[in-house]
Amino acid sequence: MNKxxxxxxxxxxxxxxxxxxxxxxxxxxxxxxxxxxxxxVIGANGAGKTTLLKTIAGALKPVKGDIRFEGFSIKxxxxxxxxxxxxxxxxxxxxxxxxxxxxxxxxxxxxxIKDRVLKKELFELVLKTFPRLKDRLKQHGxxxxxxxxxxxxxxxxxxxxxxxxxxxEPSMGLSPIFTREIFSLIELIRKEKSISIIIVEQxxxxxxxxxxxxxxxxxxxxTMEGLSSELKNNPKVIDAYLGV
Amino acid sequence: MEQISYILxxxxxxIQLGAVxxxxxxxxxxxxxxLRLINFAHGDVFMLGAFVAYFLISKFGLPVYLVFILTxxxxxxxxxxxxxxxxxxxxxxxxxxxxITAVGVSLFLEYFLSLKALFTPNYIPFPKPFEIETYxxxxxxxxxxxxxxxxxxxxxxxxLYLLIYKTRYGIAMRAVSYDKETASLMGVGIDGxxxxxxxxxxxxxxxxxxxxxxxxxxxxxxxGIMPGIKSFIAAVLGGIGIIHGxxxxxxxxxxxxxxxxxxxxxxxxDGVIFIIxxxxxxxxxxxxxxxxxxxx
Numbered sequence: 001m002n003k004x005x006x007x008x009x010x011x012x013x014x015x016x017x018x019x020x021x022x023x024x025x026x027x028x029x030x031x032x033x034x035x036x037x038x039x040x041v042i043g044a045n046g047a048g049k050t051t052l053l054k055t056i057a058g059a060l061k062p063v064k065g066d067i068r069f070e071g072f073s074i075k076x077x078x079x080x081x082x083x084x085x086x087x088x089x090x091x092x093x094x095x096x097x098x099x100x101x102x103x104x105x106x107x108x109x110x111x112x113i114k115d116r117v118l119k120k121e122l123f124e125l126v127l128k129t130f131p132r133l134k135d136r137l138k139q140h141g142x143x144x145x146x147x148x149x150x151x152x153x154x155x156x157x158x159x160x161x162x163x164x165x166x167x168x169e170p171s172m173g174l175s176p177i178f179t180r181e182i183f184s185l186i187e188l189i190r191k192e193k194s195i196s197i198i199i200v201e202q203x204x205x206x207x208x209x210x211x212x213x214x215x216x217x218x219x220x221x222x223t224m225e226g227l228s229s230e231l232k233n234n235p236k237v238i239d240a241y242l243g244v
Numbered sequence: 245m246e247q248i249s250y251i252l253x254x255x256x257x258x259i260q261l262g263a264v265x266x267x268x269x270x271x272x273x274x275x276x277x278x279l280r281l282i283n284f285a286h287g288d289v290f291m292l293g294a295f296v297a298y299f300l301i302s303k304f305g306l307p308v309y310l311v312f313i314l315t316x317x318x319x320x321x322x323x324x325x326x327x328x329x330x331x332x333x334x335x336x337x338x339x340x341x342x343x344i345t346a347v348g349v350s351l352f353l354e355y356f357l358s359l360k361a362l363f364t365p366n367y368i369p370f371p372k373p374f375e376i377e378t379y380x381x382x383x384x385x386x387x388x389x390x391x392x393x394x395x396x397x398x399x400x401x402x403x404l405y406l407l408i409y410k411t412r413y414g415i416a417m418r419a420v421s422y423d424k425e426t427a428s429l430m431g432v433g434i435d436g437x438x439x440x441x442x443x444x445x446x447x448x449x450x451x452x453x454x455x456x457x458x459x460x461x462x463x464x465x466x467x468g469i470m471p472g473i474k475s476f477i478a479a480v481l482g483g484i485g486i487i488h489g490x491x492x493x494x495x496x497x498x499x500x501x502x503x504x505x506x507x508x509x510x511x512x513x514d515g516v517i518f519i520i521x522x523x524x525x526x527x528x529x530x531x532x533x534x535x536x537x538x539x540x
Contacts, residue, residue, distance in 0.1 A: 057429055083431030095426040097419050104415050111412060112431035160431055 009068075010035045010196050011056070011087075011164055016065030016075075018048075018055050018220075025051040026220045028065070033164070033198060038190050040207035040228065041200045042241055043217035049200035050092055052217070053166045056198070057089040058082040069164070084112045088162035092169045094153035098142025102133055105141045105152055109159030118161065125193075126155040129185065147178035151185070158189070165189070167199040171206060179203065183210050204241035208232045216241070253384040254506045255499065260390045260459060262498020263397040267452035268475035269482070269490035270404065271323075271445025277421035277485040278441045281342050285326055285349035287472015289446045292353070293319045293453025294370065294463045295363055302371045311373065312396070315454055316447040323446025324439055332435070358465040370461035393455045400451055401491060404444070408487060413440050421485060470514065474501070477521045483531030492532060496520075 009032045018026040026048045033039045043049050054060045056067060058079040067075045074082055088109075097105055106126060113119045127134045130151040136144065144152060150170055157165055167186065171179040183206055190197050200217075201207035208214055208228045216224040216237065224231065231237050268290050275283045296315045300306045306314070330349050334342050358365040377388045408414035419427040420437045428434050456471065457463050478497040482489025497517055504516045524531060 059425055059429060078433070079425075079428040080431045080433045083429070088431075089429050091426055091429060095423060095429075097422050097426075099422065100415065100418060104418075107412065108415050108419050108427070108430050108432070111416060156430065 008034060010037075010070065011198075012068045013056070014066045014068070016055065016062035016067065018051055018060055018062050024220060026055065026062075029220070029222055030065075031215055031222065031225075033196055036190070036194050036196055037213065038186070038197045038199065038211045040211035040214045041198065041217055042202075042204040042207050042214060043200075045202070047217045048220040049217055050168055051220075053089055053168050053198065053200055056082075056166060057087060080112070083160050083162075086161070086163035087166065088157040088160040088164075089166040090153045090157045090168060090170065093172065094146075094149045096141040096144070096149045096152055096156075098140060100141055101137065102139055102141055102144070102152055103137040105156050106133075106137075106159050109156030110161075112160055119159075122159050122161055126158050129158070129189065130155050146173050147175070147182070150174060150178070150182055154182075154185070154189075158193075158195075162195055165195050165197045167197060169201060170199065171201060171203045179206060186210065204237070208237075208242075249383050250506075254502050256384055256386055256390060257506075258499035258502035259495060260393050260498070261502055262495035263393050264452045264456050264459070264494075265471065265475045265478050265498050266491045266494025267397060267400060267448045267455070268471060269478040269494045270487065271449050272476050273479040273482070273484055273487060273490040274417070274441050274445050276479070278417065278438050279331065279342070280339060281331065281346060282476065283445075284343075284346040284472070285330075285353060286445065286449055287468035287475070288350050288353040289319050289323055289326075289468070290449040290453045290456070290471060290475075291463075291465060291468030292322055292357075293450030294457040294467065295357075295453075295465075296450070297454040297457055298368065298370055298463055301373050308373050312451065312454060315450045319446040319450030319453070320443040323442040323449075326446075327439060327442040332438075354465050354468075363465050365465060367462050367464045370457040370463050372461070373458060389459050393459060396451060396455060400448060404448070404487075407444065413437065417441055474514075474517050477517055477524075481520060481524050481531055483534030486531065486533045489531055489533040 011033045013029060013031040015028050015030050016026060017024065017028060029052070041049055041052060051060060055062055058074070058077050058081070062075055066073055069085055069087060074085060097108065100108065106123065110119050110122060113122065132148055133152060133155055136148070141149070141152060170182050170186065174182065186197060186199070187210060189195055199207055199211065208231060211228045213226065214228045214231050215222050224234070224237065268286065271286050272283060275281060275286070293315050296318045297311050300311045300314055326349055330345050331342060334345060357363045374388070378385050408417065416427065416432045416437050417440060419430070420432060420434060424434055474497055475494060478493035479490045481496060482491070482493030497520070500516055500520065501513050505513050
């Protein structure tokens with residue numbers, strides 16, 4: 001790849017292989033995302049979607065290959081340092097801290113933000129984006145419904161002032177109404193805050209609908225990639241992921 | 245009337261002992277929270293606190309408040325170093341390796357410090373930092389030592405409460421106790437929080453050591469063993485990993501010990517505490533405040 005092209009990428013994954021002891025979870029995987037883009041990765045259970053996001057977030061380390069964010073290699077960095085660089089993940093199953101209040105969950109999301117003024121701005125922004133959380137600040141995270149927990153998880157991630165947001169199965173366990181609401185909020189975040197987003201989803205329909213480009217992940221390898229609007233009509237994708 | 249007064253007196257004495265157990269139990273429970281480790285060396289940090297205070301008072305004649313500050317700093321440092329040297333290299337090792345290492349650190353501290361050139365294995369009288377006075381409150385008597393213990397414990401608990409519930413480090417510590425991976429994905433440096441936890445726990449054990457030295461003025465390198473075990477039982481009784489559980493557990497254990505000594509016989513003092521441990525493990529293993537563990 002030529003250098004000029006590289007500079008336009010926000011994140012670039014170059015031929016990474018990730019293993020769990022002896023099992024290869026991702027093999028020679030390459031991927032990029034442009035600034036302001038919403039990228040979706042679809043695939044079946046166990047295809048390696050969560051592994052991919054955890055590797056970007058630094059919770060797993062690739063045995064080979066490189067991950068560059070804004071031109072800098074981040075593959076050796078610990079997860080907390082990667083958050084400081086501006087990549088924040090919303091984990092699968094939301095992983096809200098149930099014994100912390102909603103406010104404390106949000107404060108934890110802003111753990112890396114030292115600037116008090118910025119922190120307050122982010123807090124206001126989160127409450128503006130997710131007004132449902134406003135009335136629940138003193139409640140424990142565990143008392144929220146699934147959809148509210150997803151909002152809290154996303155709000156918590158936004159508190160870290162990310163430039164790249166990684167969303168792992170945001171629609172999991174949510175009703176269709178809540179799923180639509182969550183996706184429109186994701187759109188809003190991307191457009192208004194110019195935050196780039198990588199979303200992995202089993203709900204391929206929603207993912208293809210809302211993203212610009214899509215990668216199809218099968219057994220730890222990318223088997224298809226392209227514009228979401230085109231993949232949506234690809235017979236193979238329809239057959240395997242959209243289910244008629 | 246006399247009987248009531250006697251009981252009240254035992255309550256005061258029990259709280260005095262229980263307060264010290266509570267201070268030690270907090271360290272066990274917080275470290276368990278972040279590492280799932282029973283830090284067996286914790287009782288020895290308590291012992292070290294008593295010895296540091298002993299040197300500061302007898303060799304340097306420092307005022308009481310400075311003794312507290314310097315002892316807490318020394319114990320915090322020791323707690324920090326123990327974690328970095330002994331436990332951190334085992335972060336990904338099986339839990340049993342960590343547990344055995346903790347026992348090793350405990351034995352090392354006890355036997356290394358009992359060298360003749362260091363603390364010696366002998367009992368050493370703990371110097372009086374001030375003259376002991378007794379106040380007669382008609383129903384019971386209270387000494388200035390007991391008042392000091394109550395006040396210092398109260399202040400320590402209050403500061404701890406602020407640290408844990410009102411600072412970002414406290415929120416992060418609670419998050420790490422619940423789920424390390426997710427906490428790190430939120431930007432929390434896990435190693436820093438673990439160090440923070442050891443520092444807080446060791447400082448509280450240091451405070452406990454000074455108070456214990458003042459109240460029971462005989463110190464020895466092995467003095468941390470029994471209070472350590474009893475405080476650990478207190479933490480289990482309250483629900484291991486639960487901060488207010490450690491305080492309540494400590495007070496209950498202290499009161500039980502004093503009441504058994506007063507109404508049964510001091511020979512049964514330690515035995516009863518172990519019976520409490522057995523009973524908790526048999527009938528309510530999650531402790532008083534613990535949530536019921538789901539059966540699989």
